[in-house]
Amino acid sequence: MAKDVDRGRRKLLRTAAASGLGAGLLTVGAAAPARAEGEVARAEAARAEAAERADGAGARDAGVRVAVLLYDRVTALDAIGPYEVLCRVPGVTVTMVAEKAGPLLTDTGELGLVAERSLDSVERADVLLVPGGGGTAATMANPAVLEWIRRIHRGSLWTTSVCTGSLILGAAGLLRGRPATTHWASRSYLADAGATYTPGRFVESGKIITAAGVSAGIDMGLHLAARLSDERTAQAMQLAVEYDPDPPFDAGTPEKAGPELRQLALELLAAADMSGS
Secondary structure: OHHHHHHHHHHHHHHHHHOOOOHHHHOOOOOOOOOOHHHHHHHHHHHHHHHHHOOHHHHHHOOEEEEEEOOOOEOHHHHHHHHHHHOOOOOEEEEEEEOOOEEEEEOOOOOEEEEOEEHHHOOOOOEEEEOOEOOHHHHHOOHHHHHHHHHHHHHOOEEEEEOOHHHHHHHOOOOOOOEEOOOHHHHHHHHHHOOEEOOOOEEEEOOEEEEOOOOHHHHHHHHHHHHHOOHHHHHHHHHHOOOOOOOOOOOOOHHHHOHHHHHHHHHHHHHHHHHOO
């Protein structure tokens, strides 16, 4: 049944594209709109640096390589939100990586994600993405993971995080003296890493981009898609995933929600995480 649904979805997309409904998606790489000179130069420099680091023609053909770090009790949407945006950007390959290849349970204990590669099999990546989750503290104390992050960061074009993934970057020593963001309940911990909490859905500092909690990873993913390709492609991907937030409630930040909802949110998060521990 699932295979029939998947085939039907693909057939529908092909039909829409052939009839012109998907023409914008098919032609996004044909002609980019005029952009600021600095942005064009930065995008070109990023592509040139990625090609220069590639080993041989086969590696160059692989395009931009994105490594998403997984670990026990990671938050699913932290990883999957940016993945859904980036995996369809032309020339971009996204790979899930963990200390050991194989399945891992997310923070609720009810959903699994699969790491295709182990850390020791990934020597470089153009983009590193570190999600957050209930396993953040354990990952911060894992010297093998932290050393791998530092090694990948030395050769990356972009090093990024979602939610409390920024605390893992901080534990690796990458946020000292930098502005950064994280999940609202963990803002105070950024100071322990020598970072300065800065409000925003995502914060860019040099080649490091940190996103706020969970859903903010989609915003960062779209921003990163524009950096790795162009704004038109990123806009097309926003449409492709139909990302047009219009929530039924206006309680998406702790400032808007107030103290009672903040407490309830923390209790719900803790209860779900405990069920997966």
